[in-house]
Amino acid sequence: MSEETSRLEGFHKKELEERVKLVKENSSADESLDHLVGKGLSNQKADQMIENVVGTYELPVGIATNFRINDEDLLIPMVIEESSVVAAASYGAKLARGTGGFHANTTEPVMISQIQVTGLSDANAAKVKVLEKKDELIDIAEEQDPVLVEHGGGVEDIRCRVLKSRFGDYLVVHLLVNCQDAMGANAVNTMAEAVAPHVEELTGGDVYLRILSNLADQRLARARAVWDKEEIGKDTVEGVIQAYEFARVDPYRCATHNKGVMNGVTAVVMATGNDTRAVEAGAHSYAASGGVYSPLTVWEKTKDGDLAGSIEIPVPVGIVGGATSSHPGAQANLEILGVESAQELGEVLASVGLAQNFAALRALASEGIQKGHMRLHAKNVAVQAGAEEDEVERVAEKMIEEGKVRADRAEEILEKFRN
Ligand code: MEV
Numbered sequence: 001m002s003e004e005t006s007r008l009e010g011f012h013k014k015e016l017e018e019r020v021k022l023v024k025e026n027s028s029a030d031e032s033l034d035h036l037v038g039k040g041l042s043n044q045k046a047d048q049m050i051e052n053v054v055g056t057y058e059l060p061v062g063i064a065t066n067f068r069i070n071d072e073d074l075l076i077p078m079v080i081e082e083s084s085v086v087a088a089a090s091y092g093a094k095l096a097r098g099t100g101g102f103h104a105n106t107t108e109p110v111m112i113s114q115i116q117v118t119g120l121s122d123a124n125a126a127k128v129k130v131l132e133k134k135d136e137l138i139d140i141a142e143e144q145d146p147v148l149v150e151h152g153g154g155v156e157d158i159r160c161r162v163l164k165s166r167f168g169d170y171l172v173v174h175l176l177v178n179c180q181d182a183m184g185a186n187a188v189n190t191m192a193e194a195v196a197p198h199v200e201e202l203t204g205g206d207v208y209l210r211i212l213s214n215l216a217d218q219r220l221a222r223a224r225a226v227w228d229k230e231e232i233g234k235d236t237v238e239g240v241i242q243a244y245e246f247a248r249v250d251p252y253r254c255a256t257h258n259k260g261v262m263n264g265v266t267a268v269v270m271a272t273g274n275d276t277r278a279v280e281a282g283a284h285s286y287a288a289s290g291g292v293y294s295p296l297t298v299w300e301k302t303k304d305g306d307l308a309g310s311i312e313i314p315v316p317v318g319i320v321g322g323a324t325s326s327h328p329g330a331q332a333n334l335e336i337l338g339v340e341s342a343q344e345l346g347e348v349l350a351s352v353g354l355a356q357n358f359a360a361l362r363a364l365a366s367e368g369i370q371k372g373h374m375r376l377h378a379k380n381v382a383v384q385a386g387a388e389e390d391e392v393e394r395v396a397e398k399m400i401e402e403g404k405v406r407a408d409r410a411e412e413i414l415e416k417f418r419n
Helices: 016-025 031-035 043-049 085-099 123-132 134-143 146-150 185-203 234-249 251-271 276-287 322-326 328-337 342-364 370-384 389-402 407-418
Strands: 061-069 072-079 103-106 110-118 154-165 168-178 206-212 220-227 297-301 307-314
Touching (some): 016 031, 031 328, 061 342, 072 085, 072 328, 085 251, 085 342, 123 134, 123 168, 123 185, 134 154, 134 185, 168 185, 220 342, 234 251, 234 297, 234 342, 251 307, 251 342, 370 389, 389 407
Antiparallel strands (some): 110 168, 110 206, 220 307, 297 307
Protein backbone atom coordinates (compact mmCIF):
# COMPACT_ATOMS: atom_id res chain seq x y z
CA MET A 1 0.00 0.00 0.00
CA SER A 2 1.41 3.43 -0.92
CA GLU A 3 2.24 6.08 1.70
CA GLU A 4 0.51 8.73 -0.37
CA THR A 5 -2.51 10.41 1.14
CA SER A 6 -5.24 12.60 -0.27
CA ARG A 7 -6.14 13.84 3.21
CA LEU A 8 -4.11 17.05 3.06
CA GLU A 9 -5.41 19.10 5.94
CA GLY A 10 -5.44 22.86 5.40
CA PHE A 11 -4.41 22.42 1.74
CA HIS A 12 -6.65 25.31 0.68
CA LYS A 13 -4.94 27.71 3.08
CA LYS A 14 -1.41 27.02 1.82
CA GLU A 15 0.58 29.08 -0.69
CA LEU A 16 0.45 27.79 -4.28
CA GLU A 17 4.12 26.66 -4.21
CA GLU A 18 3.50 24.71 -1.00
CA ARG A 19 0.49 23.00 -2.61
CA VAL A 20 2.62 21.98 -5.60
CA LYS A 21 5.16 20.47 -3.21
CA LEU A 22 2.47 18.51 -1.39
CA VAL A 23 1.04 17.19 -4.65
CA LYS A 24 4.52 16.04 -5.72
CA GLU A 25 4.97 14.30 -2.37
CA ASN A 26 1.60 12.59 -2.52
CA SER A 27 1.31 11.51 -6.14
CA SER A 28 3.42 10.05 -8.93
CA ALA A 29 3.77 13.50 -10.54
CA ASP A 30 7.17 15.13 -10.44
CA GLU A 31 8.77 17.50 -12.98
CA SER A 32 5.70 17.10 -15.17
CA LEU A 33 3.88 19.20 -12.62
CA ASP A 34 5.95 22.17 -13.73
CA HIS A 35 3.94 22.15 -16.96
CA LEU A 36 0.97 23.20 -14.88
CA VAL A 37 2.69 25.99 -13.04
CA GLY A 38 3.03 29.11 -15.13
CA LYS A 39 3.95 27.28 -18.36
CA GLY A 40 1.29 25.25 -20.10
CA LEU A 41 0.69 24.66 -23.78
CA SER A 42 3.15 26.20 -26.26
CA ASN A 43 1.84 27.97 -29.36
CA GLN A 44 3.65 25.38 -31.44
CA LYS A 45 1.86 22.46 -29.74
CA ALA A 46 -1.46 24.30 -29.92
CA ASP A 47 -0.93 24.84 -33.64
CA GLN A 48 -0.68 21.08 -34.08
CA MET A 49 -3.88 20.41 -32.14
CA ILE A 50 -6.50 22.45 -34.02
CA GLU A 51 -6.79 24.71 -37.04
CA ASN A 52 -6.34 28.47 -37.42
CA VAL A 53 -4.56 28.82 -34.07
CA VAL A 54 -3.80 32.33 -32.82
CA GLY A 55 -2.84 31.47 -29.24
CA THR A 56 -3.82 29.49 -26.16
CA TYR A 57 -6.39 30.00 -23.41
CA GLU A 58 -5.67 29.37 -19.74
CA LEU A 59 -7.90 27.96 -17.00
CA PRO A 60 -7.12 27.16 -13.37
CA VAL A 61 -6.16 23.65 -12.28
CA GLY A 62 -7.31 22.85 -8.74
CA ILE A 63 -6.70 19.67 -6.77
CA ALA A 64 -9.61 17.92 -5.09
CA THR A 65 -8.37 16.35 -1.88
CA ASN A 66 -9.75 13.66 0.45
CA PHE A 67 -10.77 11.16 -2.24
CA ARG A 68 -10.51 7.51 -1.37
CA ILE A 69 -11.59 5.26 -4.25
CA ASN A 70 -11.50 1.46 -4.04
CA ASP A 71 -9.29 1.74 -0.92
CA GLU A 72 -6.68 3.99 -2.59
CA ASP A 73 -6.12 7.67 -1.84
CA LEU A 74 -6.08 9.84 -4.97
CA LEU A 75 -5.45 13.52 -5.59
CA ILE A 76 -7.78 14.67 -8.34
CA PRO A 77 -6.92 17.52 -10.73
CA MET A 78 -9.89 19.56 -11.92
CA VAL A 79 -9.89 22.25 -14.60
CA ILE A 80 -12.80 24.64 -14.24
CA GLU A 81 -13.63 28.35 -14.29
CA GLU A 82 -16.31 28.16 -11.57
CA SER A 83 -15.46 28.85 -7.93
CA SER A 84 -16.49 26.44 -5.14
CA VAL A 85 -16.56 23.29 -7.32
CA VAL A 86 -13.15 21.96 -6.23
CA ALA A 87 -13.85 22.84 -2.59
CA ALA A 88 -17.27 21.15 -2.75
CA ALA A 89 -15.90 17.93 -4.27
CA SER A 90 -13.18 17.81 -1.61
CA TYR A 91 -15.74 18.39 1.13
CA GLY A 92 -18.08 15.67 -0.18
CA ALA A 93 -15.14 13.24 -0.35
CA LYS A 94 -13.98 14.17 3.15
CA LEU A 95 -17.36 13.36 4.67
CA ALA A 96 -17.38 9.96 2.92
CA ARG A 97 -13.96 8.89 4.25
CA GLY A 98 -15.25 7.64 7.60
CA THR A 99 -17.33 4.94 5.89
CA GLY A 100 -14.53 3.90 3.49
CA GLY A 101 -14.89 6.41 0.67
CA PHE A 102 -16.02 5.42 -2.81
CA HIS A 103 -16.38 1.99 -4.34
CA ALA A 104 -16.37 2.08 -8.11
CA ASN A 105 -16.35 -0.28 -11.08
CA THR A 106 -16.75 -0.21 -14.85
CA THR A 107 -17.89 -2.25 -17.79
CA GLU A 108 -15.33 -3.10 -20.47
CA PRO A 109 -14.31 0.05 -22.43
CA VAL A 110 -16.65 -0.61 -25.35
CA MET A 111 -17.68 2.13 -27.78
CA ILE A 112 -20.46 1.84 -30.34
CA SER A 113 -20.01 2.85 -33.97
CA GLN A 114 -23.13 3.15 -36.13
CA ILE A 115 -23.76 2.48 -39.82
CA GLN A 116 -27.05 3.81 -41.24
CA VAL A 117 -28.40 1.70 -44.10
CA THR A 118 -31.29 3.15 -46.13
CA GLY A 119 -33.25 2.20 -49.26
CA LEU A 120 -34.21 -1.28 -48.03
CA SER A 121 -37.59 -2.86 -48.67
CA ASP A 122 -36.61 -5.91 -46.61
CA ALA A 123 -34.69 -4.43 -43.68
CA ASN A 124 -35.29 -7.47 -41.45
CA ALA A 125 -33.86 -9.85 -44.04
CA ALA A 126 -30.95 -7.42 -44.53
CA LYS A 127 -30.29 -7.60 -40.78
CA VAL A 128 -30.02 -11.39 -40.96
CA LYS A 129 -27.66 -11.15 -43.98
CA VAL A 130 -25.35 -8.80 -42.07
CA LEU A 131 -25.32 -11.03 -39.01
CA GLU A 132 -24.59 -14.11 -41.16
CA LYS A 133 -21.33 -12.40 -42.18
CA LYS A 134 -20.52 -11.07 -38.73
CA ASP A 135 -17.11 -12.76 -38.48
CA GLU A 136 -15.94 -11.49 -41.89
CA LEU A 137 -17.13 -7.97 -41.07
CA ILE A 138 -15.31 -8.09 -37.72
CA ASP A 139 -12.10 -9.11 -39.53
CA ILE A 140 -12.43 -6.16 -41.94
CA ALA A 141 -13.01 -3.76 -39.04
CA GLU A 142 -10.09 -5.09 -37.01
CA GLU A 143 -7.67 -4.85 -39.95
CA GLN A 144 -8.04 -1.07 -39.59
CA ASP A 145 -6.37 -1.05 -36.18
CA PRO A 146 -3.91 -3.91 -35.62
CA VAL A 147 -2.29 -2.05 -32.70
CA LEU A 148 -5.58 -1.95 -30.80
CA VAL A 149 -6.10 -5.66 -31.49
CA GLU A 150 -2.53 -6.40 -30.34
CA HIS A 151 -3.33 -4.63 -27.05
CA GLY A 152 -6.36 -6.84 -26.45
CA GLY A 153 -8.96 -4.54 -28.01
CA GLY A 154 -11.07 -4.95 -31.12
CA VAL A 155 -14.62 -5.63 -32.22
CA GLU A 156 -16.53 -7.61 -29.59
CA ASP A 157 -19.81 -7.86 -31.42
CA ILE A 158 -21.99 -6.59 -34.24
CA ARG A 159 -25.63 -5.84 -33.49
CA CYS A 160 -28.40 -4.67 -35.77
CA ARG A 161 -31.52 -2.59 -35.19
CA VAL A 162 -34.41 -1.94 -37.58
CA LEU A 163 -35.90 1.53 -37.11
CA LYS A 164 -39.05 2.99 -38.68
CA SER A 165 -38.24 6.28 -40.42
CA ARG A 166 -40.31 8.64 -42.57
CA PHE A 167 -38.38 7.23 -45.54
CA GLY A 168 -39.00 3.57 -44.83
CA ASP A 169 -37.09 1.17 -42.57
CA TYR A 170 -33.51 1.92 -41.62
CA LEU A 171 -31.13 -0.87 -40.77
CA VAL A 172 -28.69 0.46 -38.17
CA VAL A 173 -25.59 -1.67 -37.72
CA HIS A 174 -23.66 -1.26 -34.47
CA LEU A 175 -20.01 -2.23 -34.16
CA LEU A 176 -19.16 -2.77 -30.50
CA VAL A 177 -15.47 -2.01 -30.17
CA ASN A 178 -13.32 -2.55 -27.10
CA CYS A 179 -11.07 0.52 -27.20
CA GLN A 180 -8.86 -0.41 -24.23
CA ASP A 181 -7.15 2.73 -22.91
CA ALA A 182 -8.05 5.01 -25.82
CA MET A 183 -11.25 7.00 -26.05
CA GLY A 184 -11.40 5.39 -29.46
CA ALA A 185 -13.34 7.87 -31.61
CA ASN A 186 -10.88 7.69 -34.50
CA ALA A 187 -10.58 3.91 -34.32
CA VAL A 188 -14.31 3.21 -34.34
CA ASN A 189 -15.10 5.79 -37.02
CA THR A 190 -12.42 4.31 -39.28
CA MET A 191 -13.84 0.82 -38.68
CA ALA A 192 -17.38 1.90 -39.54
CA GLU A 193 -16.15 3.55 -42.75
CA ALA A 194 -14.25 0.40 -43.75
CA VAL A 195 -17.15 -1.96 -43.05
CA ALA A 196 -19.85 0.21 -44.70
CA PRO A 197 -19.23 -0.73 -48.40
CA HIS A 198 -19.43 -4.44 -47.46
CA VAL A 199 -22.72 -3.81 -45.64
CA GLU A 200 -24.03 -2.05 -48.76
CA GLU A 201 -22.99 -5.01 -50.89
CA LEU A 202 -24.58 -7.54 -48.52
CA THR A 203 -27.87 -5.70 -48.14
CA GLY A 204 -28.28 -3.87 -51.46
CA GLY A 205 -29.00 -0.72 -49.43
CA ASP A 206 -27.39 2.72 -49.41
CA VAL A 207 -25.21 3.74 -46.47
CA TYR A 208 -25.22 7.35 -45.33
CA LEU A 209 -23.77 7.91 -41.82
CA ARG A 210 -20.83 5.99 -40.34
CA ILE A 211 -19.99 7.47 -36.95
CA LEU A 212 -19.69 6.59 -33.26
CA SER A 213 -22.63 7.03 -30.91
CA ASN A 214 -22.14 9.33 -27.95
CA LEU A 215 -24.78 7.35 -26.08
CA ALA A 216 -21.90 5.21 -24.82
CA ASP A 217 -24.06 2.84 -22.80
CA GLN A 218 -21.62 -0.06 -23.27
CA ARG A 219 -18.89 1.92 -21.50
CA LEU A 220 -20.29 2.70 -18.07
CA ALA A 221 -18.74 3.57 -14.73
CA ARG A 222 -20.53 3.23 -11.42
CA ALA A 223 -19.71 4.41 -7.93
CA ARG A 224 -21.32 4.20 -4.52
CA ALA A 225 -20.60 5.70 -1.11
CA VAL A 226 -22.28 6.04 2.28
CA TRP A 227 -22.40 9.21 4.36
CA ASP A 228 -22.82 8.54 8.09
CA LYS A 229 -25.91 10.20 9.60
CA GLU A 230 -23.95 11.04 12.76
CA GLU A 231 -21.37 12.92 10.72
CA ILE A 232 -23.64 14.78 8.31
CA GLY A 233 -26.74 15.06 10.53
CA LYS A 234 -30.15 13.45 10.09
CA ASP A 235 -31.50 16.65 8.54
CA THR A 236 -28.94 16.40 5.76
CA VAL A 237 -29.94 12.79 5.09
CA GLU A 238 -33.58 13.88 4.74
CA GLY A 239 -32.64 17.01 2.78
CA VAL A 240 -30.56 15.18 0.18
CA ILE A 241 -33.27 12.57 -0.31
CA GLN A 242 -35.89 15.30 -0.75
CA ALA A 243 -33.60 17.07 -3.23
CA TYR A 244 -33.17 13.86 -5.20
CA GLU A 245 -36.93 13.28 -5.29
CA PHE A 246 -37.42 16.82 -6.61
CA ALA A 247 -35.01 16.05 -9.49
CA ARG A 248 -36.71 12.70 -10.10
CA VAL A 249 -40.15 14.23 -10.60
CA ASP A 250 -39.22 17.52 -12.29
CA PRO A 251 -37.07 17.86 -15.43
CA TYR A 252 -36.46 21.57 -14.67
CA ARG A 253 -34.77 20.59 -11.42
CA CYS A 254 -33.23 17.45 -12.90
CA ALA A 255 -31.26 19.47 -15.48
CA THR A 256 -29.62 21.46 -12.67
CA HIS A 257 -29.10 18.35 -10.53
CA ASN A 258 -27.24 16.68 -13.41
CA LYS A 259 -25.37 19.90 -14.24
CA GLY A 260 -24.03 19.76 -10.68
CA VAL A 261 -22.88 16.16 -11.19
CA MET A 262 -21.17 17.21 -14.43
CA ASN A 263 -19.41 20.14 -12.71
CA GLY A 264 -17.13 17.52 -11.19
CA VAL A 265 -17.07 15.04 -14.06
CA THR A 266 -16.35 17.59 -16.80
CA ALA A 267 -13.62 19.29 -14.76
CA VAL A 268 -11.69 16.01 -14.54
CA VAL A 269 -12.42 15.18 -18.20
CA MET A 270 -10.99 18.58 -19.16
CA ALA A 271 -7.97 18.20 -16.86
CA THR A 272 -7.03 14.92 -18.53
CA GLY A 273 -7.31 16.25 -22.10
CA ASN A 274 -10.45 14.28 -22.88
CA ASP A 275 -13.47 15.32 -24.95
CA THR A 276 -15.83 17.14 -22.58
CA ARG A 277 -18.65 17.28 -25.16
CA ALA A 278 -18.56 13.52 -25.69
CA VAL A 279 -18.89 12.86 -21.97
CA GLU A 280 -21.62 15.52 -21.53
CA ALA A 281 -23.62 14.19 -24.51
CA GLY A 282 -23.23 10.66 -23.16
CA ALA A 283 -24.34 11.60 -19.66
CA HIS A 284 -27.44 13.53 -20.66
CA SER A 285 -28.59 11.06 -23.31
CA TYR A 286 -28.05 8.21 -20.84
CA ALA A 287 -30.08 10.15 -18.26
CA ALA A 288 -32.95 10.24 -20.78
CA SER A 289 -32.54 6.74 -22.14
CA GLY A 290 -35.40 5.35 -20.04
CA GLY A 291 -37.79 7.70 -21.86
CA VAL A 292 -37.86 10.29 -19.06
CA TYR A 293 -34.95 12.65 -18.31
CA SER A 294 -33.76 11.36 -14.91
CA PRO A 295 -31.08 12.08 -12.29
CA LEU A 296 -27.67 10.48 -12.93
CA THR A 297 -27.40 9.76 -9.21
CA VAL A 298 -29.69 7.94 -6.79
CA TRP A 299 -30.00 8.82 -3.08
CA GLU A 300 -31.46 6.39 -0.53
CA LYS A 301 -31.44 5.75 3.20
CA THR A 302 -29.66 2.63 4.47
CA LYS A 303 -31.39 0.43 7.03
CA ASP A 304 -29.30 2.22 9.69
CA GLY A 305 -30.52 5.61 8.53
CA ASP A 306 -27.29 6.66 6.79
CA LEU A 307 -27.25 8.25 3.36
CA ALA A 308 -26.36 5.96 0.44
CA GLY A 309 -25.52 7.55 -2.89
CA SER A 310 -24.86 5.86 -6.22
CA ILE A 311 -24.19 6.88 -9.79
CA GLU A 312 -23.90 5.26 -13.22
CA ILE A 313 -22.59 7.26 -16.19
CA PRO A 314 -21.13 6.61 -19.64
CA VAL A 315 -17.37 7.27 -19.60
CA PRO A 316 -16.06 7.66 -23.17
CA VAL A 317 -12.57 8.71 -22.06
CA GLY A 318 -9.00 7.54 -22.58
CA ILE A 319 -5.54 7.89 -21.11
CA VAL A 320 -3.69 7.50 -24.42
CA GLY A 321 -4.07 9.21 -27.79
CA GLY A 322 -5.33 12.66 -28.75
CA ALA A 323 -4.81 15.53 -26.33
CA THR A 324 -4.40 13.10 -23.40
CA SER A 325 -0.98 12.30 -24.91
CA SER A 326 -0.07 15.56 -26.65
CA HIS A 327 -1.06 18.17 -24.05
CA PRO A 328 1.65 18.49 -21.39
CA GLY A 329 -0.86 19.69 -18.80
CA ALA A 330 -3.08 16.65 -19.43
CA GLN A 331 -0.03 14.41 -19.04
CA ALA A 332 0.86 16.08 -15.75
CA ASN A 333 -2.70 15.72 -14.49
CA LEU A 334 -2.80 12.05 -15.45
CA GLU A 335 0.41 11.58 -13.48
CA ILE A 336 -1.09 13.29 -10.44
CA LEU A 337 -4.12 11.01 -10.70
CA GLY A 338 -1.92 7.97 -11.17
CA VAL A 339 -4.62 6.00 -12.98
CA GLU A 340 -3.32 3.10 -15.04
CA SER A 341 -6.25 2.52 -17.38
CA ALA A 342 -9.15 4.32 -19.02
CA GLN A 343 -11.42 2.21 -16.84
CA GLU A 344 -9.77 3.55 -13.67
CA LEU A 345 -10.23 7.07 -15.00
CA GLY A 346 -13.91 6.25 -15.51
CA GLU A 347 -14.15 5.12 -11.88
CA VAL A 348 -12.66 8.45 -10.79
CA LEU A 349 -15.19 10.36 -12.92
CA ALA A 350 -18.12 8.50 -11.38
CA SER A 351 -16.79 9.03 -7.83
CA VAL A 352 -16.17 12.74 -8.37
CA GLY A 353 -19.65 13.16 -9.90
CA LEU A 354 -21.20 11.53 -6.85
CA ALA A 355 -19.17 13.59 -4.34
CA GLN A 356 -19.99 16.78 -6.26
CA ASN A 357 -23.69 16.01 -6.27
CA PHE A 358 -23.67 15.17 -2.55
CA ALA A 359 -21.96 18.47 -1.70
CA ALA A 360 -24.37 20.51 -3.84
CA LEU A 361 -27.51 18.82 -2.48
CA ARG A 362 -26.26 19.07 1.11
CA ALA A 363 -25.66 22.80 0.75
CA LEU A 364 -28.89 23.43 -1.17
CA ALA A 365 -30.98 21.57 1.39
CA SER A 366 -29.44 23.53 4.29
CA GLU A 367 -27.72 26.92 4.17
CA GLY A 368 -27.93 27.32 0.36
CA ILE A 369 -24.96 27.64 -1.95
CA GLN A 370 -24.47 31.40 -1.98
CA LYS A 371 -22.70 31.47 1.40
CA GLY A 372 -19.94 29.18 0.13
CA HIS A 373 -19.75 31.02 -3.16
CA MET A 374 -19.49 34.47 -1.60
CA ARG A 375 -15.86 34.55 -0.44
CA LEU A 376 -14.36 33.83 -3.87
CA HIS A 377 -17.07 35.79 -5.63
CA ALA A 378 -16.32 38.81 -3.42
CA LYS A 379 -12.65 38.58 -4.35
CA ASN A 380 -13.55 38.47 -8.05
CA VAL A 381 -15.81 41.51 -7.64
CA ALA A 382 -13.01 43.36 -5.82
CA VAL A 383 -10.56 42.60 -8.65
CA GLN A 384 -13.08 43.75 -11.25
CA ALA A 385 -13.52 46.99 -9.31
CA GLY A 386 -9.79 47.61 -9.68
CA ALA A 387 -8.41 46.36 -6.34
CA GLU A 388 -4.68 45.64 -6.38
CA GLU A 389 -3.27 42.39 -4.99
CA ASP A 390 -2.78 43.80 -1.48
CA GLU A 391 -6.27 45.35 -1.43
CA VAL A 392 -8.38 42.43 -2.68
CA GLU A 393 -8.72 40.58 0.64
CA ARG A 394 -9.70 43.71 2.62
CA VAL A 395 -12.29 44.86 0.10
CA ALA A 396 -13.80 41.36 -0.15
CA GLU A 397 -13.90 41.02 3.65
CA LYS A 398 -15.70 44.33 4.04
CA MET A 399 -18.34 43.45 1.43
CA ILE A 400 -19.01 40.07 3.08
CA GLU A 401 -19.27 41.73 6.49
CA GLU A 402 -21.84 44.16 5.11
CA GLY A 403 -23.66 41.47 3.13
CA LYS A 404 -23.29 43.61 -0.04
CA VAL A 405 -21.14 41.90 -2.64
CA ARG A 406 -21.55 44.27 -5.58
CA ALA A 407 -19.28 46.09 -8.01
CA ASP A 408 -20.56 49.57 -7.04
CA ARG A 409 -19.95 48.86 -3.34
CA ALA A 410 -16.48 47.45 -4.08
CA GLU A 411 -15.57 50.69 -5.86
CA GLU A 412 -16.83 52.80 -2.94
CA ILE A 413 -14.91 50.72 -0.38
CA LEU A 414 -11.79 50.88 -2.49
CA GLU A 415 -12.00 54.62 -2.78
CA LYS A 416 -12.50 54.95 0.97
CA PHE A 417 -9.50 52.72 1.75
CA ARG A 418 -7.29 54.61 -0.67
CA ASN A 419 -8.21 57.95 0.79
C1 MEV B 1 -23.91 25.06 -9.76
O1 MEV B 1 -22.88 25.11 -10.72
C2 MEV B 1 -24.42 23.66 -9.57
C3 MEV B 1 -25.64 23.51 -8.69
O2 MEV B 1 -26.70 24.35 -9.20
C4 MEV B 1 -26.06 22.05 -8.74
C5 MEV B 1 -27.40 21.75 -8.12
O3 MEV B 1 -28.27 22.64 -8.05
O4 MEV B 1 -27.58 20.59 -7.74
C6 MEV B 1 -25.39 23.95 -7.29
